[in-house]
Amino acid sequence: GAVVSQHPSRVICKSGTSVKIECRSLDFQATTMFWYRQFPKQSLMLMATSNEGSKATYEQGVEKDKFLINHASLTLSTLTVTSAHPEDSSFYICSATKARDGRDTEAFFGQGTRLTVV
């Protein structure tokens, strides 16, 4: 299989500060990574699609200036929550698909990051 590593697994930050979450594909190259958010007792909702070397594509209703996404290499995408507020507290999960496999058949998920803003 393919391994996606997310770091950190848990983070607590003060309101108004910024937090960076990393998503790495450990044993494959991923031209595309995806960021999801999961509120308690809810499903995963796609926030944005991250393409290596280009700007991320955000889903409707997701503030691109608040959730900064950088995909600088084929193995790393980062999500920065800027000026975090308690309502940003959530579980953030990334996924990655293998590069140049034609029609990809599966996304590989990281283990998630629990963000708590106090």
Added chain:
Amino acid sequence: AQSVTQLGSHVSVSEGALVLLRCNYSSSVPPYLFWYVQYPNQGLQLLLKYTTGATLVKGINGFEAEFKKSETSFHLTKPSAHMSDAAEYFCAVHNAGKSTFGDGTTLTVKP
């Protein structure tokens, strides 16, 4: 466009009983379908997937699912529930890298 509907947000079974979690999908292209399990405060664990080929797919922990195109369904079953199966289950359809998830089903297993 694609969507997933999981019927029943909560399912409760007795230990040893049959588990049936329902999933219906909508997809504009031949679907790739997945079932994931999520334990509290953890990420997603892939249970099984259907991409092409045999419509009955077997996964980990004794779970299996059958892809029925005519019914646009991909229900998850397990013949005999175990206490450790208590968790949240998500059905998902995958296309062009994006995964669209159902709302999830909480499985409770009673002793």
